[in-house]
Amino acid sequence: MYVRSVSVENFRHFEKAAxxxxxxxxxAPIHKDALRNVTLLVGVNGAGxxxxxxxxxxxxxxxxxxxxxxxxxxxxxxGSKRIAKARIVGxxxxxxxxxxxxxxxxxxxxxxxxxxxGDYESITNEEPEKIRDxxxxxxxxxxxxPLFTDYSPAYFLxxxxxxxxxxxxxxxSAALSPSRSPRFQRVAGLFEEQVVLVPLSAWxxxxxxxxxxxxxxxxxxxxxxxxxxxxxxxxxDGDAMFDFKGIEIPFKELSSGFRxxxxxxxDILYHLHKCIPKGKLAKSAGTVMVDDIDLHLHPxxxxxxxxxxxxxxxxxxxxxxxxxxxxxxxxxxxxxxxxEDGKIRQSEERLHGLSADQILTSVYFGNTPPxxxxxxxRLKELARETGDTGDPSRAIEYLKTLAGRDKAHSNGKHRxx
Numbered sequence: 001m002y003v004r005s006v007s008v009e010n011f012r013h014f015e016k017a018a019x020x021x022x023x024x025x026x027x028a029p030i031h032k033d034a035l036r037n038v039t040l041l042v043g044v045n046g047a048g049x050x051x052x053x054x055x056x057x058x059x060x061x062x063x064x065x066x067x068x069x070x071x072x073x074x075x076x077x078x079g080s081k082r083i084a085k086a087r088i089v090g091x092x093x094x095x096x097x098x099x100x101x102x103x104x105x106x107x108x109x110x111x112x113x114x115x116x117x118g119d120y121e122s123i124t125n126e127e128p129e130k131i132r133d134x135x136x137x138x139x140x141x142x143x144x145x146p147l148f149t150d151y152s153p154a155y156f157l158x159x160x161x162x163x164x165x166x167x168x169x170x171x172x173s174a175a176l177s178p179s180r181s182p183r184f185q186r187v188a189g190l191f192e193e194q195v196v197l198v199p200l201s202a203w204x205x206x207x208x209x210x211x212x213x214x215x216x217x218x219x220x221x222x223x224x225x226x227x228x229x230x231x232x233x234x235x236x237d238g239d240a241m242f243d244f245k246g247i248e249i250p251f252k253e254l255s256s257g258f259r260x261x262x263x264x265x266x267d268i269l270y271h272l273h274k275c276i277p278k279g280k281l282a283k284s285a286g287t288v289m290v291d292d293i294d295l296h297l298h299p300x301x302x303x304x305x306x307x308x309x310x311x312x313x314x315x316x317x318x319x320x321x322x323x324x325x326x327x328x329x330x331x332x333x334x335x336x337x338x339x340e341d342g343k344i345r346q347s348e349e350r351l352h353g354l355s356a357d358q359i360l361t362s363v364y365f366g367n368t369p370p371x372x373x374x375x376x377x378r379l380k381e382l383a384r385e386t387g388d389t390g391d392p393s394r395a396i397e398y399l400k401t402l403a404g405r406d407k408a409h410s411n412g413k414h415r416x417x
Contacts, residue, residue, distance in 0.1 A: 001155050002026075002317045003056055003287050004091040004107065010077040011086040011114070012051040019052060019337050019344040023317040024285070025093065033352070034332040035310045041321045042328060042364050043339035049321040050190065052339070053159060053289045056319065057187040059090025060157050060287070062110040062125040069180030070191065072123055076116040086114040094154055150182040151275045156286030158271055159187030160197075162295060162321075166251075166263030167196035186271055190291065197267040200231075200240040200251065207273070209233060216281055217269050224265055224308050226301065229258065240266075260296040261305070268313075287317040294324040302326040325359035338364060 002023035008014050021039040022030060030036060041049045054075075058065060076086045090110045113124045180188075189195040200221075207214045218233045225231070234241040239250040242262075251262065268288060272281045294302045302324050309318060322328065328336060332352045338345050347363050360368045386394040 001060070001157065001286060002093045003060065003319065004093055006052065006055050006059055006088065006090045008051075008055050008089075009087040010083045011055055011075060011088055012048060013046075013077060014048055014051065014342055015077065017048075017342060017344050021317065021319055022335065023093070023287075024315050030334045031332040034334045035307065037314060037316060038306060038310050038318045038320065038331065038335050040306070040328060040331055040336045041319070041339055041344075042323075042336060044366060045323075047339040048342070048344075049339055050162070050291050052344070053291055053319065053321070054190050055088045056090060056287075056289060057157065057159050057190055058112050058114075058123070059088045059110045060092065060155065061183055061187065062090075062112045064181050064183050065112070065123050066125065067181070068184035070123075070184050070188070072114055072121040075114045075121055084116050086116075088112045088114070152183075153276050153284070153286070155183065156272075156275050156284065157183075157187060157289075158268060158286070159190040159289040160264060160267075160291060161189040161191075161193065161195070162292040163193045164189055164260070164264065164295070165196055166199050166259055166266075167202075187289075190289070197263045198270045199263070200266040200270075201235050201238055203270050203273070204233070204240070205235055213273070213281075217273070220269060220282060220312055221262070221265055224312055225262070231262075257296040257298055257301065261301070264290065282313060283315050284313070285315045285317075287319065288313075289319045291321050292323070293320040294322050294327050299324075299326050303330060306330050325356040325365055328364055329354055329356065329359050336364060340366070 002025060003021055004023070004026075005018060005020040007016075007018035009016050019041075020028070022028065022034075022036050024037045026036060041052055043049050058075075061068070077083050088111070090112075091107065092110060093107045110125075115122050115124065185195075189197075204214075204217065207217065214233065218231060221231050228245045230243045231240065232243065236250070239252055242249050242251060242254060242258075244254070251259065254262065269281065272284050272286075275286075276284045293305060297305060303326050306318070306320065306327060307330055320327075328351060330352070333347055333349060336346070336351060338347060349363050351359065351362070351364060354362070359365060385391070
């Protein structure tokens with residue numbers, strides 16, 4: 001299952017907006033070197049990046065949301081006018097790779113309404129039966145009906161919020177035994193901060209370590225790790241053991257950056273394993289949404305994280321958000337959507353190959369100055385003095401300050417005027 005687009009009306013702070021996404025089967029024109037399975041959302045804090053991910057989750061899981069245990073709050077747009085209803089429409093495509101028996105691709109829409117009465121909100125699925133009618137030929141070939149089951153590969157959707165963390169292995173039973181709908185649980189992190197990731201040590205031991213599936217899991221994880229870190233499949237004292245520069249370290253003792261990324265990948269692999277019992281995980285179809293993909297990652301890792309995920313899982317559709325110009329710089333303009341002033345748009349301005357400073361001062365990051373306010377003020381002062389006096393020394397000092405070679409800040413010494 002892939003998400004072609006989502007449109008919203010009176011949802012959160014969006015009055016009306018729509019956005020299209022790329023997926024591995026998309027026929028939309030795209031730069032020849034762009035990542036066809038990646039869409040990145042950028043915008044300032046509060047622009048609505050997380051809201052778009054939530055809208056996708058609500059539309060894809062339209063049938064199960066009303067009885068999933070999810071409690072809608074503040075989804076209907078608040079404003080000067082009394083608004084009683086929000087509308088979300090997701091355009092989806094069920095790919096033939098979702099089913100081993102094959103078949104042509106099928107596209108349809110999910111429409112979700114969120115109704116507000118006072119401070120109480122409720123979710124309704126507007127046209128549930130039309131979904132079944134569109135895919136009826138496939139449903140007849142599968143018993144039990146795979147489309148709406150908890151572990152259906154046809155509706156593989158994961159969503160990760162910006163507060164994600166991996167549970168302590170000794171307390172992981174709650175993560176493995178959700179009390180609510182598993183399909184909602186896989187996106188609950190977008191709505192609730194307390195949702196945790198399933199640790200590698202809690203589920204990998206249940207996989208036969210001599211099986212091809214086990215070897216693929218280990219191989220995929222290692223393929224996404226930096227060169228100085230590796231995982232050989234060892235679980236010791238209830239925790240996954242990693243080799244970090246020749247030293248064996250349990251997962252819980254890794255740095256926050258490693259735990260954040262390894263925890264994310266391990267959780268993706270866990271859900272793929274549960275929902276797709278046969279075949280290669282690396283060739284599985286579905287959609288994965290990650291808020292703040294650069295969470296806790298060093299700049300060096302930010303430069304490779306998205307291309308690595310795209311290459312490791314070429315059949316997965318990734319819809320991501322980030323505040324990092326380094327992450328954005330690994331993509332082409334076709335891959336990026338800008339959220340600004342309640343609208344979502346795509347820019348043709350060049351992105352791939354630019355420096356972090358160039359990207360910060362581009363439309364993708366709102367022309368944000370790369371220097372501190374004090375440094376910016378100093379440059380403006382020198383530029384003004386140069387223009388007013390025509391003094392060459394002022395111009396030279398301006399250039400040195402611009403290049404970071406001014407005496408005022410060398411060796412940690414600051415000149416006070």
